[in-house]
Amino acid sequence: MINKKLVKTGATLALALAITVPALSPIAAAAKDNSKIEFVKFNGMKAPSTIDEMVKTYTTxxxxxxxxxxxxxxxxxxxNYLFKSEDKVATVNGEKIPAGTPIDVNGNPIVDPSSTDGKYFVSDAPDSNSLLMPIDGKLYMVTHYEYQTIDAAxxxxxxxxxxSMSLTEMEQDKKTGELKPANVKKIDFSAVNGLWIPCNGSLSPWxxxxxxxxxxxxxxxFADPTSKTRSQVETFAQFYFGDKAKANPYFYGYTPEITVDKNGKASVVKHYSTGRFSHELAKVMPDNKTVFYGDDGGNTGMFMYVADKAKDLSAGTLYAAKFKQTGTENGGSGDLEWINLGHATDKEVKNIIDSGITFNDIFETSDVPKEGFTAIKQYSYGKTEYLKLKPGKEKAAAFLETRRYAAMLGATTEFNKMEGVALNEKDKKVYIAISDQSKSMEKDSTGKDPADHIQLPKIKAGVTYQLDLQGGQKDSGGKVIDSSYVAPSMHGLVVGEDLPKADAYGxxxxxxxxxxxxxxxxxxAMRTLFIGEDSGAHTNNFVWAYNVDTKELQRILSVPAGAEATGLFAADDRNGFSYIFSNFxxxxxxxxxKSITAVNKDELVKAVDEQIGINKTGGIGYISGIPSLTKYNNGKYQKDLEIDNKGK
Incomplete structure (x- = not known):
């Protein structure tokens, strides 16, 4: 996600969330014939043009x-919104607390020390949603609360x-499909030292x-006791453990997996063998072994993991891509060479962490070029560094300093704002979002960077790329990769367009x-790629529907001004009903x-603050009205707006 500049406000929290909640249009009826869906076509909506529209989360x-x-x-x-992150719907120790309130290692809500009345922290940043397939007949949703933008002061x-994350048990109306939260619980991360900035997520095939x-x-x-990083991790540890001495950067930067049992209890593991970097999300391929990852930030990498066993991410081999540019048309294109970083188990990597290892145990460093040292540039440090691996530290480097080690082995660490990942199983394609194609993805005009693999056109509005998957691919050392879902290349699919200056809406x-x-x-089922925005370039962010066959792009949702559209999750079939989840x-x-002249900007800001609360809360909900993708609808529960058998 883009770290946006904070807006300071002293306004009080709004009492109501500005979300339109039209009557549901759910579809479900037992098939009376054998009719099947031939195609689905979205008809988009106009961008909001009034203050009332710009404050709402809505679709037409x-x-x-x-x-x-x-x-x-x-x-x-x-x-339809389910709840806000500020709503007291979660139960902790018999107490109702806001859904977005984090809990500490003992399961207690964390108090905001800047609050004058002992209020808990409440995240304004709900992100990923996974609506699990029914478990013992019940529906559960896992939701991320990514971060806390501002404190009470x-x-x-x-x-x-x-x-934190929450687990929501859903009530589903058997006739209409309408969802309501039956109960909300906070998920316990004490077994894995807490949870660090959970961005997006995915539902595994299992x-x-x-x-x-x-x-x-x-x-x-972190090794520098005067650094901001040291202070950040220690503050985190003080809030979570009640002891800043327990701060350890190597506790964080992995893939947590949440399993829900038939009794509705969630358990958590962290997969340390999948590598440590800026995990945006992990997307598993149909073989239940191969995983692609987004690595968010500037100067980041592209990573792939191949598990030893299907449906088990506790052991496997980690790869990093080297990008070999082939073109600049439609965003750009390039071949991908996969470099084997090594094999590990979760247990092996956890043992290394628990040994108390530090960065200086893994690498020697130099401030200037030096024989035997490799020059690299990667996100977490942000500038060129000269590193030399210490003897016997290959595994520690590969799985605790994944991006650094990948760069040292020749992989590309020049991607910028690599975000979401999605799978088109039928066509064997993966889609990856580059939110902002600029900076490290442009040609290095200074000639000072250690590598310049990517020299693509600057597109601040970003590009969504397509990766075609194949089997029989070899890694950079000539060894066959044990997967039928390896990407040998990537090319631009959906490209944004920067404007020379702001329009009247900013x-x-x-x-x-x-x-x-x-x-x-x-x-x-819908042959549709849904795309959610995190954009300062659009005053209102949108969710889009892109049909991969017709190439048509349609706007289907608008969220409040200044908000990011998050938690995007298309559920094709949950007990015969279909949903598109999206939060803000x-x-x-x-x-x-922003430079806004089409409406009164001061009135717009006031409306957002009064009706929602600037940087104070977030909304969790879903788009309904999508027809059943598994049952033919004969109109029993849906009055058709139009039936036209001609020309469609």
């Missing part, structure tokens, strides 16, 4: 569905407060939630194209700094 989009019996039906979409709290830990703390800077990217793609989710976080952020 529709969807056309053509059935094999020749009928075409058009269904209206609507947005209005000061930045980003990365200082332990993060029905577990795969989370993330983004922007891993830099262990080299947009600096074309409002009718995706700007800064972040969350991605793909629907096999940090509403109102940066709106004051």
């Amino acid at each position: 989009a529709t969807v056309d569905v053509k059935y094999s019996n020749g009928k075409v039906k058009t269904f209206p979409l609507s947005y 209005g000061q930045s709290a980003y990365g200082l407060v332990p993060a 029905n577990t939630h795969l989370g993330s830990e983004e922007y891993e703390p830099d262990a080299r800077q 947009n600096t990217a074309n409002v009718d194209k995706v700007a800064n793609p972040d969350n991605l989710s793909y629907s096999e 976080q940090h509403p109102g952020d940066e709106v004051e700094s």
